[in-house]
Amino acid sequence: YDFLKIDVKTEYGNLSIPKEKIKSIEVLYTMQVDGNEIVLKLMANKHISGNQNGGWLKTGITLKAGQKFSITASGEVTLASLSNQKYKPDGSYVTSTGAAYPAAVADDYGTGSAYPTYGNVVYKIGETSYDALRAGAKFSGNAKTSGMLLISIYETVYNASNTGSYTVKISLK
Numbered sequence: 001y002d003f004l005k006i007d008v009k010t011e012y013g014n015l016s017i018p019k020e021k022i023k024s025i026e027v028l029y030t031m032q033v034d035g036n037e038i039v040l041k042l043m044a045n046k047h048i049s050g051n052q053n054g055g056w057l058k059t060g061i062t063l064k065a066g067q068k069f070s071i072t073a074s075g076e077v078t079l080a081s082l083s084n085q086k087y088k089p090d091g092s093y094v095t096s097t098g099a100a101y102p103a104a105v106a107d108d109y110g111t112g113s114a115y116p117t118y119g120n121v122v123y124k125i126g127e128t129s130y131d132a133l134r135a136g137a138k139f140s141g142n143a144k145t146s147g148m149l150l151i152s153i154y155e156t157v158y159n160a161s162n163t164g165s166y167t168v169k170i171s172l173k
Contacts, residue, residue: 036172042121042153044077044162049122049132051158056124056150059170063125063143068173070140071151073121077164081157087119089166090137103136116154121166123151 006022008015040059048055063069073089087093091103103117116122116134123135126147132154143149151168 038170040151040168040170042073042075042151042166042168044079044153044164044166045160047152048155048158048162049116049152050156055158056127056152058127059149059151061149061170061172063146063149063172065143065146067143068141069143069149070138070171070173071121071123071135071168072138072171073135073166073168074137075164075166077119077153077162077166079119079155079159080161080163081155081159082118085119086164087153088137089119089121089135089168091117091120093119118155120154121151121168122154123149125149 004019006017006019006025008017038059038061040057042057046054047057061069076086076088078084078086084096085093088103092101094100116132121135121137122132123139124131124133125143125145127150129145129147132152134154135151149170151170153166155162
């Protein structure tokens with residue numbers, strides 16, 4: 001983008017930031033599909049569960065214990081920390097040599113294993129939760145606790161050279 005400065009207008013006054021003073025700009029967007037659905041983008045170069053600095057995307061959705069919700073995801077990411085293998089949200093992957101491997105756990109709306117595999121879309125409820133629960137390409141279940149829903153891509157090592165993204169749709173019941 002070609003600009004000289006960014007002007008921010010707030011209730012506390014105006015702030016003008018020159019381009020050379022800006023280290024980075026993160027633009028996150030959501031799109032309301034319906035009154036109970038939201039679509040988000042998980043970026044492989046940021047939203048990695050092992051990233052200690054912003055690896056979990058805050059959805060803005062607060063769940064109540066017992067509330068039913070579902071997560072569906074599509075797309076492809078390349079994880080540099082895993083030999084540049086290309087992953088799908090269900091955990092299936094293609095190696096850099098072209099060999100394809102299916103998902104390690106069947107994606108069947110939550111009746112399979114709750115443990116994530118590399119490349120899976122994962123979620124947790126509450127920012128202080130240590131649980132990275134497997135959503136995969138499609139998940140439907142009930143919130144076990146109340147709190148903010150956060151999502152990420154499962155990988156224990158963060159590498160800023162990762163590429164690609166997942167499109168994630170969250171529906172509330």
